[in-house]
Amino acid sequence: MEKRVFFKGWKLPLLLVTPQLIISAVFFFYPSGQAIWNSLFLPDPFGLKTEFVGLDNFRFLLSDSYYLASFKTTIIFSVAVTISSMLIGLYLAALADRLIKGSGVYQTLLIWPYAIAPAIAGVLWLFLFNGNIGLVSWYLKGLGYEWNHNLNGDQAMFLVVLASAWGRISYNFLFFFAGLQAIPKSILEAAAIDGASFWKRFMSVVIPLLSPITFFLLVVNIVYAFFDTFGVIHTITSGGPEQSTTILVYKVFSDGFVSQDLGSSAAQSVILLVLVGILTVIQFKYIERKVHY
Amino acid sequence: MVEKKKTAYWMTHLGLICGVILIFFPVWVAFVGSTVSQDDIIYPPLPLLPGPYLIDNYANALFKGGPEGYAGASQVPVIRMLMNSAIMAFGIAIGKIIISLLSAFAFVYFRFPFRKTAFWLIFITLMLPVEVRIYPTYEVVANLGLLNSYAGLIFPLIASATATFLFRQFFMTIPDEMVEAARMDGCKPMRFFFDILIPISKTNLAAIFVIMFLFGWNQFLYPMLLTTDPNMKTIVMAVDSMIPAGDDYAHWPTVFASAILAMLPPVIIIISMQKFFVKGLLESDK
Numbered sequence: 001m002e003k004r005v006f007f008k009g010w011k012l013p014l015l016l017v018t019p020q021l022i023i024s025a026v027f028f029f030y031p032s033g034q035a036i037w038n039s040l041f042l043p044d045p046f047g048l049k050t051e052f053v054g055l056d057n058f059r060f061l062l063s064d065s066y067y068l069a070s071f072k073t074t075i076i077f078s079v080a081v082t083i084s085s086m087l088i089g090l091y092l093a094a095l096a097d098r099l100i101k102g103s104g105v106y107q108t109l110l111i112w113p114y115a116i117a118p119a120i121a122g123v124l125w126l127f128l129f130n131g132n133i134g135l136v137s138w139y140l141k142g143l144g145y146e147w148n149h150n151l152n153g154d155q156a157m158f159l160v161v162l163a164s165a166w167g168r169i170s171y172n173f174l175f176f177f178a179g180l181q182a183i184p185k186s187i188l189e190a191a192a193i194d195g196a197s198f199w200k201r202f203m204s205v206v207i208p209l210l211s212p213i214t215f216f217l218l219v220v221n222i223v224y225a226f227f228d229t230f231g232v233i234h235t236i237t238s239g240g241p242e243q244s245t246t247i248l249v250y251k252v253f254s255d256g257f258v259s260q261d262l263g264s265s266a267a268q269s270v271i272l273l274v275l276v277g278i279l280t281v282i283q284f285k286y287i288e289r290k291v292h293y
Numbered sequence: 294m295v296e297k298k299k300t301a302y303w304m305t306h307l308g309l310i311c312g313v314i315l316i317f318f319p320v321w322v323a324f325v326g327s328t329v330s331q332d333d334i335i336y337p338p339l340p341l342l343p344g345p346y347l348i349d350n351y352a353n354a355l356f357k358g359g360p361e362g363y364a365g366a367s368q369v370p371v372i373r374m375l376m377n378s379a380i381m382a383f384g385i386a387i388g389k390i391i392i393s394l395l396s397a398f399a400f401v402y403f404r405f406p407f408r409k410t411a412f413w414l415i416f417i418t419l420m421l422p423v424e425v426r427i428y429p430t431y432e433v434v435a436n437l438g439l440l441n442s443y444a445g446l447i448f449p450l451i452a453s454a455t456a457t458f459l460f461r462q463f464f465m466t467i468p469d470e471m472v473e474a475a476r477m478d479g480c481k482p483m484r485f486f487f488d489i490l491i492p493i494s495k496t497n498l499a500a501i502f503v504i505m506f507l508f509g510w511n512q513f514l515y516p517m518l519l520t521t522d523p524n525m526k527t528i529v530m531a532v533d534s535m536i537p538a539g540d541d542y543a544h545w546p547t548v549f550a551s552a553i554l555a556m557l558p559p560v561i562i563i564i565s566m567q568k569f570f571v572k573g574l575l576e577s578d579k
Contacts, residue, residue, distance in 0.1 A: 005469040006402050007482045013403035017411050020396040020457065027452040028418045031429035038429070092312040098305045108567060109313045113320075115559035117511035117529045120552050123536065124319040127326070127545070135322055138337040169316065171574075178575055227422040231513040235533045249424050256428045257518065265428060272425045280419070 032273070038266035050263075057267035066243060067251070067268070074247040077161060078225035085165040086217055089172025090210075094202065096173075097180040107177065114170040118163075119231030125163035126236045129155075149237065153244030156237045160245050163236060164229045172217055179213040180206065219283045223276065248272055320556070326549035327351065334545040350546040354554065359535070359547030367523045367534070371551050374528040377443075378510055379558070381527055384447035385509035386502050389456045394494075397460035398486055402472065415454045423450065424514060431518050441522040450508075450515065456501050459576065463497045464490070500573025503566050510559050528555040 039057055041050040061067045092110060096103040113121070128136045129149060137147035149156040183206060191201045207214075227249050233239060239246035239254055246254065252272065256265030326334055329344035353359055358368045399405070400412055423430070430449050439445030467490075475485045491498075516527045526534070532551045536543045563570050 003401055003465070003469060003472070005472045005476070006404055007472070007476070007485075009403070009482070010405035012482060013399035013405040013408075016395040016399035016403075017415075020392040020415055020454075021411060023392060023448060023452045024415060024418050024454075027430060027433060027449040028421070028426070029414075031426040031433055032421060034429035034432070035426050088312070088315075092309060095305050095308045095312075098301075099309075106309050106313070107571075108564060110316060111567070111571070112560050112563055113316055115507055115511075115563040116320075116556045117513060117559075119511075119513040119529050119533050120555050121319070123532055123548065123552055124323050126536070127549075128319060128322060133335050133337050133339075133545075135337065135339050166316075166319070169312075174571060174574060178571075223422070227424045230424055231511075231529070231533075234513070235536070252424070253427065253514065262428065269425050269428070273421060276421060276425065 035266050035269045035273070038262055039270045042263045053263070057263045058271070061264060061267055061271070069243065070246050070248055070251045073157075073243075073245065074226065077157065077164075077229075077245070077247050078222050080157075080161045081164045081168065081225040081229070082218060082221040084161065085168035086172050086214075086221060088165070088169050089174075089217075090176045092169070092173050093176035093180055094206075096177055103177075107174070110173050111170045113167050114174075116167055117231060118167060118229055119235050121163050121167045122160075122232040122235030125159060125166070129159050149241075151241055153241055156241060156245050160229070160232055160236050163232045164225065167232075168221065168224060172221070175213055175217055176210065179210050183209050216283070219279055223279055226272075226275070248275075320553075323549045323552050326545055327553050329546065331544060331546055346546065350550045351554070354547045354550040359544045359551075363542055363544040363547075367526070367531070369523045369526065369531070371528065371531070371554060373524060374526050374531045375554060375558075377446075377525060378527040378529065378555075380443050381446045381512070381516070382506045382509035384443060385450050386505035388447055388451045389453075389505050390498065390501060392451060393454070393456035393460055394491070397457050397464055398490065400457075400461055401464040402482065402485075415457055418452060418454045419458070423453075427514065427518065434519055439519075441520050441525045445519050446512075446516055446525075446527070447509075450512065456505065459497065459501055459573075460494070462576070463494060467493065496569060496572065499566060499569040500576070503562055503570040504573050506562060507559050531555075 040052060040054060042053045042057065043050045092106075096106045096110075099106070128134050129147060131137055131148045131150060134147075140147045147155060149159050187205060187209075188201055191205050196204070226247070229247070230249055230253070233245055233247060233250050234253075237245045239250050248268065249272065252265050252268045255261045255268065322339065325341065325343050326339060327350050328347040329340065330346055333339065333344060354371045356370050356372060358370050361368065396411075396415065400408065434440060434445045434449060437445075439448070471489065472485065475489060480488075511529060512527065513529050513533070517530045517533075520526055520530075528551065532548065532555050535548045535551065
């Protein structure tokens with residue numbers, strides 16, 4: 001896609017792109033380059049000098065059981081957040097799509113949590129499940145179930161997944177709802193006339209037609225779970241107990257800023273960079289092809 | 294739609310209402326928590342209806358930063374942090390819109406040397422979330438002497454190309470005849486930019502503004518690292534820091550009042566500008 005008609009001159013356009021290029025250079029390219037560069041060095045314990053170690057930081061990471069555990073944690077966490085928030089979003093969107101009147105009201109009532117910062121969502125859920133005073137944990141205790149996410153890693157994981165997925169339902173709802181509204185009603189009516197039940201119509205007509213959106217949401221939600229959930233993790237568990245909720249991005253932060261292990265933190269950044277790169281390429285490949293069945 | 298059965302109709306509403314309750318529940322609890330006393334909270338269970346201390350708690354949080362003597366209480370008035378967040382969010386939204394409008398205009402309406410290169414350089418910034426290059430960026434900001442400053446909070450977060458791409462996509466849909474006519478009338482590029490392009494981009498501007506404002510307001514990790522001065526804290530990170538590790542001694546009514554205040558501006562923006570927001574969101578990611 002290119003415009004056929006354009007203005008003449010080259011000084012003005014160069015001037016126009018300069019601000020963005022300067023900001024990108026100072027706050028994007030230089031720091032990113034710095035992260036790659038640092039990943040090849042190992043600072044001595046006193047931070048006085050650094051030694052070039054090549055790929056040793058990476059080799060160490062890939063044999064470090066804590067790092068590998070964090071990888072596994074990230075995968076479990078991202079899959080759980082993605083699947084649960086997408087399923088609930090799709091369910092609510094399918095219901096709203098059945099309404100002839102009033103779906104707009106539900107849209108308003110369902111989308112506003114998108115505006116809530118993950119860290120604030122974390123604080124809300126943290127209180128509900130607080131071991132001593134939380135509302136939900138108090139009722140759970142009444143039912144004979146002991147809740148303490150400060151000690152129990154599975155409970156901690158459940159809680160961070162819940163808080164992260166909660167804020168994400170709105171986004172998935174919005175995209176699924178738009179996708180459902182775009183499906184021509186005549187197709188569904190034709191299927192109904194042929195005797196297909198609601199469930200049958202949903203599975204064999206609606207779901208395939210939604211596949212482009214579903215695929216797109218999968219990628220976007222995974223990226224969200226990888227990076228934007230930092231606030232949730234930090235407020236609720238700080239990665240604990242015993243690193244059971246330390247996702248990769250949280251480890252970059254805790255190794256770099258808390259433990260001051262800069263070489264390792266930088267190497268982790270580079271690994272994450274490669275992962276995002278792969279996800280982005282997948283996403284753009286998809287946009288080119290527009291996945292249609 | 295296809296079926297018109299009564300029960301199916303009510304089941305649909307029932308399902309949606311359950312969804313709405315799930316969405317509202319934590320926020321409702323926080324609201325209730327912001328209207329009761331500390332004792333109501335630390336001796337569970339919390340009542341499910343608001344108490345009488347709404348004005349006290351909010352006034353306390355807004356102007357005094359909560360009562361003294363609690364761990365995590367910084368005694369910085371919450372109104373100050375709301376202001377910091379507002380400056381940061383507006384700065385990021387407006388800054389991003391300005392630089393990306395200019396560069397999108399250049400990419401679409403001009404042919405110039407290194408256009409492809411510049412385009413790709415900006416394009417790549419889409420790929421890397423801030424969290425990944427956090428430490429080196431922190432160092433850059435520190436070296437520029439921008440820690441604890443609004444500039445330090447704003448500029449690093451402007452370096453992303455989302456808005457540039459949205460504007461570029463939109464400009465591509467504007468018919469060529471528009472430029473042709475303008476050029477024939479002897480219209481200079483910047484005149485075209487200000488008098489034609491910006492006015493017809495109004496809806497897109499609003500959409501991008503909403504999305505960028507939310508992005509700025511809800512930042513957490515960045516302001517946490519870049520600000521050590523309590524007076525420069527943003528509201529989102531402040532709410533987090535009000536809860537000490539042994540979380541029993543937080544002053545919960547203040548925490549809840551601050552949390553509600555932290556979510557109020559973005560929620561109001563999202564609801565009042567829903568049309569633009571939905572449009573912007575659906576287009577930005579496609």
